[in-house]
Each structure stands twice: as structure tokens, then as C-alpha cells.
Amino acid sequence: MDKIVINGGNALNGQVRINGAKNSALKLMAAALLSDAPITLTNMPDLADTRFMAHLLAHLGVDVSRENGTQMRLHAKALAAPFAPYDLVRKMRATFNVLGPLLARQGHARVSLPGGCAIGARPVDLHLKALEAMGVQIDLQEGYAVANAPKGLQGAQINFPFVSVGATEHALLAAVLAKGETVLENAAREPEITDLANCLNAMGAKVTGAGSATITIKGVSSLAGATHRVVPDRIEAGTYALAVAATGGDVLIENCDPAHLGALWDRMRAIDSGVEHVDAQTVRIIQKNDRCAAADVETQAYPGFPTDLQAQFMAVMCRANGASIIRETIFENRFMHAPELSRLGADITVHGREAIVRGMPTLHGAPIMATDLRASVSLVIAALSAKGQSEVNRVYHLDRGFEGLERKLSALGADIKRVRET
Numbered sequence: 001m002d003k004i005v006i007n008g009g010n011a012l013n014g015q016v017r018i019n020g021a022k023n024s025a026l027k028l029m030a031a032a033l034l035s036d037a038p039i040t041l042t043n044m045p046d047l048a049d050t051r052f053m054a055h056l057l058a059h060l061g062v063d064v065s066r067e068n069g070t071q072m073r074l075h076a077k078a079l080a081a082p083f084a085p086y087d088l089v090r091k092m093r094a095t096f097n098v099l100g101p102l103l104a105r106q107g108h109a110r111v112s113l114p115g116g117c118a119i120g121a122r123p124v125d126l127h128l129k130a131l132e133a134m135g136v137q138i139d140l141q142e143g144y145a146v147a148n149a150p151k152g153l154q155g156a157q158i159n160f161p162f163v164s165v166g167a168t169e170h171a172l173l174a175a176v177l178a179k180g181e182t183v184l185e186n187a188a189r190e191p192e193i194t195d196l197a198n199c200l201n202a203m204g205a206k207v208t209g210a211g212s213a214t215i216t217i218k219g220v221s222s223l224a225g226a227t228h229r230v231v232p233d234r235i236e237a238g239t240y241a242l243a244v245a246a247t248g249g250d251v252l253i254e255n256c257d258p259a260h261l262g263a264l265w266d267r268m269r270a271i272d273s274g275v276e277h278v279d280a281q282t283v284r285i286i287q288k289n290d291r292c293a294a295a296d297v298e299t300q301a302y303p304g305f306p307t308d309l310q311a312q313f314m315a316v317m318c319r320a321n322g323a324s325i326i327r328e329t330i331f332e333n334r335f336m337h338a339p340e341l342s343r344l345g346a347d348i349t350v351h352g353r354e355a356i357v358r359g360m361p362t363l364h365g366a367p368i369m370a371t372d373l374r375a376s377v378s379l380v381i382a383a384l385s386a387k388g389q390s391e392v393n394r395v396y397h398l399d400r401g402f403e404g405l406e407r408k409l410s411a412l413g414a415d416i417k418r419v420r421e422t
């Protein structure tokens with residue numbers, strides 16, 4: 001298994017280019033199932049997760065090819081049997097979003113219930129309820145959702161009891177080809193939802209209100225092909241910004257959308273990190289002090305502070321000048337990085353959904369283990385700011401979501417390398 005070896009202590013300086021958003025890319029890929037014409041996605045990241053989704057789509061009969069490195073063409077001309085087996089679904093939750101499009105195209109489907117990062121129970125009840133409201137009959141049998149839409153998908157009024165990114169996207173993917181109008185209330189407002197709606201509209205769908213809590217979809221009978229540019233990855237951009245806050249330095253983060261990270265910039269200003277908006281695609285992070293100030297943070301659905309940056313923020317707080325309280329409101333078990341950060345000398349106490357981090361002047365390198373995707377990059381950030389050598393094990397978690405992490409960090413001056421072990 002590969003590991004990443006980091007000699008901490010170097011400041012980060014220079015420029016880093018952000019990729020397209022993994023979380024958006026996965027749902028855009030699922031959208032290709034909705035049309036028999038080709039979809040071309042540009043600014044596509046090349047990650048373990050996008051490859052995994054490509055395998056599943058190929059199994060479902062989609063012709064998937066990579067062109068020019070950052071472009072992917074998906075053509076669902078004629079689909080195979082609508083069956084998504086456990087082995088092609090279990091590693092990643094976003095794969096479950098193929099169910100709605102398969103029902104829209106084929107009227108029935110059998111899709112394994114998903115796996116994904118071990119950050120709490122993460123059920124799919126809201127996904128299933130939304131589909132049921134659209135006239136789908138669903139039986140859960142031996143770990144599979146066996147679904148039939150005997151009269152086709154029907155437009156519906158769907159009120160989500162709480163905000164779910166995945167369920168909003170799933171309902172959207174199903175509703176575009178449903179008969180009549182669908183209204184989603186209490187919909188997620190993440191930029192990835194707007195990105196999906198933009199792509200669907202480019203394919204001929206009639207979606208309005210994406211980015212607000214009420215999304216209206218007027219069903220159409222078929223969708224065409226389209227070319228769509230994947231929105232920049234706000235989590236990758238935020239991760240590099242927090243890495244600079246941890247190590248010190250001066251970095252231009254390019255090809256991102258700083259407007260999608262307002263809640264992060266607010267917290268970074270609170271900890272005395274310099275955030276300069278250079279233009280609509282570029283932000284500059286300047287960290288002059290060796291130690292940031294401490295500040296509290298609470299994760300919230302967009303436009304609040306993203307849960308996917310909570311671990312990285314905690315890594316920064318480990319060396320802050322003071323104590324901070326970090327409250328996780330989205331997932332019930334998302335502090336698995338805390339004990340690993342403690343191995344580097346961090347002082348963290350977890351009480352349920354709250355962690356108290358007392359900043360230490362120095363962290364010390366140690367062997368550590370990645371536990372989930374965002375947690376693992378928080379360990380990298382902490383190791384970059386620690387004295388001495390750290391080894392991050394189980395780095396396959398990182399490969400799910402961060403393209404070229406070592407290459408990008410090395411270019412910024414970090415002493416980081418991947419050691420391949422057979």
C-alpha cells in the first residue's frame with residue numbers, strides 16, 4: 001500500500017491550479033444516462049472516484065472515454081440491463097444516483113445500496129422517498145433497491161425534511177424526464193446543485209430555482225447531448241487555502257470560484273489569515289504569522305461552512321494561538337481525524353458533535369493513518385506544519401478526491417513524496 005512521507009516545516013509559496021469538482025463530476029456523469037446523445041464534460045478531474053463511476057456507467061452500457069486529459073465523453077446510446085451490482089456501487093455513495101436516471105430511461109432498475117466514507121450512518125431514505133413520490137415502487141431486497149415505475153415517473157411536490165445534497169440531486173435527475181411539474185422544497189443550495197441544473201438545462205431540461213431552496217422542474221420527454229464545464233472544486237480550493245494558513249506562505253489559488261467559499265473566507269479572516277480576492281477565478285492567501293489566531297466553527301449546509309472542510313480547519317487549529325470549538329452538524333461521526341491529529345501532539349477533546357482544540361506551539365511528525373477522504377487531507381495539512389517526519393498511511397482515501405496532491409504541494413515548496421509499496 002502506498003504511503004505519503006512528509007518532512008514538515010516548509011512554508012507554501014507560488015500558484016496552485018484547482019480541478020473540476022469531484023462531487024459535481026460524479027452527478028454530471030450520472031446525468032449522461034438520461035440522454036441517448038453524447039455528453040462531453042470539460043474540466044473533469046481524474047480521480048479514483050470518477051474512474052469508479054466510469055466503470056459503473058460502462059457496466060450500464062454507457063460508452064465512456066477520456067479525451068485531452070481533462071475532458072470526458074459519455075454516450076448512453078443504448079443501455080444494458082439496468083442493474084448496478086454491489087461491487088460497482090459499494091465504495092462510493094454517489095453511485096446510488098444512477099437509480100433515478102435508470103428509472104427515467106428504462107422504467108425499472110436494480111441498484112445496490114451504497115457505501116462511501118465511514119462518516120456516520122448516511123442512509124438513503126430521502127432519495128427513496130423522493131422517487132416514491134414520483135410514482136416509483138421500491139422494494140429493498142438483500143441490500144438492493146429493486147425499483148419499478150410502471151406508469152413512468154410522475155411530477156411531484158417533494159418537501160425534504162432536512163437538507164440533503166445527494167437526495168436533491170437524485171430528485172433533480174429523476175424529475176427532468178418525469179411527466180408534469182416537480183417542485184423540490186428545502187432543496188440543497190450547494191454550487192454542485194446549480195452545476196447539475198445548468199448541465200441538465202443545456203441538455204434541454206427545464207429546471208429553475210437551482211441554488212435556492214425551491215427548485216421547479218418541468219418534465220420534458222427527452223434530453224439531447226451537451227458540452228458542459230464542471231464547476232471548480234471548492235473543497236480542493238479551500239483545502240489549499242487552509243494548508244497555507246497552517247504552514248505560512250503566500251499562494252495564488254487559480255481556476256477556482258472564490259465566491260463559493262464565503263463561509264471559509266469569513267473564518268480565515270477570523271484566524272488572521274490574509275485572503276485577497278484577485279479576480280473571479282483567483283484568490284490569494286497570505287499567512288504571515290507562524291501561528292494563526294483561534295476561532296470557532298460550525299458546519300452547515302451551503303452557504304454555511306462546509307463539512308468537507310471541517311477536518312482541514314481542525315488541522316489548522318491544532319497549532320493556533322488559543323482554543324477553538326468545532327461543531328459538526330451534518331454528520332454524526334466525523335471526527336475520526338481527531339485521534340490521528342493527537343498522534344502529532346494536538347490537544348483535542350471530542351464530546352459528541354463538538355471538538356475542543358487547544359492550539360499547541362508545535363506539532364511533531366509521526367506515523368498516522370488516513371480514515372476517510374477529507375480526514376486524510378487534514379492529516380497531510382497537520383504533517384506539513386509539524387516538525388520532523390510524518391508518514392501518512394492508507395492514502396487511497398486521498399486518491400479518491402485530490403488529484404496530484406503531492407505534485408501540487410511539492411510545487412508550492414512542501415517536502416512531500418509518495419512511497420510506493422508493493
Ligand code: UD1
Pocket residue numbers: 022023024026093094120121122123124125126127128163164165166167307308330331332
Ligand atoms: C454530499 C457530498 C459530501 C458532503 C455532503 C454534505 C458528494 C458525492 N458527497 O454527500 O462530500 O460531505 O454532501 O455537504 O456529493 N441523509 C439522510 N438520508 C438521506 C440522505 C442523507 O439521513 O437519504 C443525511 C446524511 O446521513 C447526513 C445528511 O443527511 O447526515 C446530509 O447528507 P447529504 O447532504 O445527503 O450528503 P451526501 O449527498 O451523501
